[in-house]
Amino acid sequence: MATAIPEISSEDALKLASTVEDQFFDRKGKSISGKGVQKIVVAFANADGGELVVGIKDDKEDANPANRWDGATDPEEFNQLIQSVVELSPSVGFRYEFLKSNDYNGYILRLFVDKSREVCMTADKTVYVRMGAQSLPLRDAQKITQLAFSKGAQSYENRKIDSLRPETVVESNEMKRFIDEAKIIPNSLSYAVNEGFISQDDWAPLAAGVLLYADNPQGVFPTRCETRIVFYDTKEEKPERHHLKINETIGGPLYHQIHTSIKRITEIMSDISVLTPEGLTKVSYPPEAIWEIVVNAMIHRDYSISDDIQIIIFQNRIEILSPGKLPGNVTIHNILDVRDSRNPKIVKGLRRYKDAPNQDLGEGLNTAFDKMKEWRLQPPIFEEMGNYLKVTIGHKPLATPEEAVLKYLENHNEIRNSVARELTGIRSENQMKEVFYRLRDRGLIEQVPEKKGNASAWRKILKKA
Known part of the structure; x- marks a missing residue:
């Protein structure tokens, strides 16, 4: 039995016709060619995925959204366009559906494109990538290679470092220490060759081997690969120069770089105090959360980008x-x-250590989230910013602002707006007032009568005998 084609309201149809084209959405009239569809689909797949609607004209084709519906008389008219996507190689993950609306004539095709691990290209071998509302070609071979590194289709860990001799890896102090601890490995040369840390063709060290076992990777590696630790003595989003108190760079083989970096983070945090409902206390985060996120950054970063982890x-x-x-x-x-x-070789190499930093493969980030929740702190925030992944571990309580205020008043006689903002992470003075007002309306707190203006404060309402 044929599947019924969904019917959308005139409001939803107009919304589709009015949606602004951007990084994740595009629309074209039904006259678009298979080549044109391939271009947009490939661009989405090479970026972060997206949605293409065929049968609704774009802004250039018609300025009036009400006139943009350009449906086909029969869904089978779109078969050639769907086939053009199916024939892409490497293949692109996608789903599609047909839609109709009683207030508009004809059917439209809606394609949902997945982000691809491979570098995708059209039938004429052109690579496109989505940038804003445009599908732009990448013709420079170096940029295409960089895209492959970015997507993980290729890994910089497999790059030969031709300028180095194999001894840099197999005869280093780090390799000797590792072999001695591992015990089950017969010798460093066979291990390095069998695990792909040295090329079997010309014995050139590969990037993964240099990062793991060279005594001073940063001195010989083609790109920057250290960890920079900075401390700003402020809570501001954009700190000023005078807030900078510590600026250090940590290098060495990855195993030691991980341990040294986390040790330094712990030392710096031991000198920071934060306001909690119990008063001013030393800042503390779940050590497992910091460990897992830092390890994740070091083993999964793109080493083709010449920059340090910050x-x-x-x-x-x-x-x-x-x-x-x-x-x-x-x-x-x-x-x-x-x-x-x-970087699967780096992941596997670190797991070979006696005290592996990535012991529970695949569970690291889940552990970080679980531990933050266990400590009653809000979960880490992940953001992609250009060619970087940013993770923020905030010292924000999982409790609601109201709960935080009441908890604070269990140990203190009163609370001011500025103190409450610091406690809850709320930035706006007016938003904090709304929290006070909600507690007041519930009969839980009252304003201290003798304190007005900038000195105003709130206190718990004492129950009458």
Whole structure:
């Protein structure tokens, strides 16, 4: 039995015709060619996925949204366009549906395109990428290679470092220490060759081997690969220069870089105090959350980008900026459910250590979220910013602002607006007032009568005997 074609209201039809074309949405009239559809679909797949509606004209074709519906008389008219997407190689993950509306003539085709792990191209071998509302061609071979690194289709960890001799990896102090601890590995040369840390063709070290086992990777690696730790003694979003108190760079083989970086983060945080309902206390985060997010940044970053991992510590948060977008089919929304590794050799190499920093493969970020919740703190925030992934670990209580205020008043006689904002993370003075007013209307707090203006404060209402 044929599947019924969904019918949308005139309001929804007009909304589709009025939707602004952007990074994730495009629409074209039914006259678009298969080549034109391939161009847009490939561009979406090479970026972050998107939606293409065929049968609704774009703004250039018709300025009036009410006149943009340009449906086909029969859904089968779109078969050639669908086939043009099916024939793409590498293939693109997509779904489609037909829609109709009683107030508009004809059917439209709606394509939902997934983000691809591979670098996709049209039938004429042109690579497109979505940038804003445009599908732009990439013709420069270096830029296409960079796109492959960014998507995880290729990994920089497999790049030969031709300028180095194999001894840089197989005879380093780090390799000797690792072999001695591992015990089950017969010798460093066979291990390095079998695990793909040295090329079997010409014995050139590969990037993964240099990062893991060279005694000083940063001195010989083609791109920057250290960790920069910064501390700003402020809570401001845009700190000023005088707030900068610490600016250090940590290098060394990845195993030691991970341990040294986390140790330094812990030392810096031990000197920071924050306001809690119990009063001023030393700042503390779940150590497992910091560990997992820092390890995740170091093993999954894009080493083709010549920049260091940046760990920026503030009074009320830690920001970790890692070079490289999320690889493969991983997105901000499915990051806890989808597993993908840009650098599988590095992941496997670190797991070989006696005290592996990535012991529970695939569970790291889930552990970070679980521990933040266990500590009654809000979960980490993930953002893609250009070619970087930013993770923010905030010292914000999981409790509601009302709960935080009442908890504070259990240990203090009164609370001022500025103190409450610091406690709850609310930035607006007026929004904080709304919290006070809601508690007042529930008969839980009252304004201190003798304190007005900037000195105004609130206190719990004492129950009468």
